[in-house]
Amino acid sequence: MVPPEMARILWHNGGLDDFRHRVRGRRPDLDALLEALRAAGERWASADRGSVEAEAPEATPEWLSTSEVASRVGLTTRAVVLAIGEKRLSAEWSSGRWMVSREELEHFKAARAGRRA
Structure with missing residues (x-):
């Protein structure tokens, strides 16, 4: 059994569509x-969970994965994770x-450009 939240993550970030x-x-049976x-993930996403906490960010146009950041900055994913770890x-x-x-990506790029100058 897959929890609905995990179904949503797999569907949208795992390429299942x-x-x-x-x-x-x-x-x-696979269909x-x-x-x-898909249906479990959609139900979870549309459910009113009564929480006042903000939802965790998903990979959307506003949020980028470490691999997306790496490709935009010209670094490896490992270097991006290291930069996160080093604050x-x-x-x-x-x-x-x-x-x-x-x-945050724009701030990071500006800081990198400032160090190179």
Whole structure:
């Protein structure tokens, strides 16, 4: 059994939608499983959980993964994680991975440019 929140993460960040399109119709049991994951994730996302806490950031246009940051800055993913660990880059830990806001990415790029000058 997959918890609904994990189903949502797998669906949106794990590429399951693309996978579903590639294998659709080949195995009815796989089609049903993927649809159940999608539906559970969507129900979780639309549920009113009554929490006043902000939801953890997902990979959206406002939030970037460490690999996305690395490609935009010209570093390795490991170097980005090191910068986070050294507090040179602010990030949020979400669902087992670091997420960096676009605003923080811009600050980081400016700081790197300032060190090179």
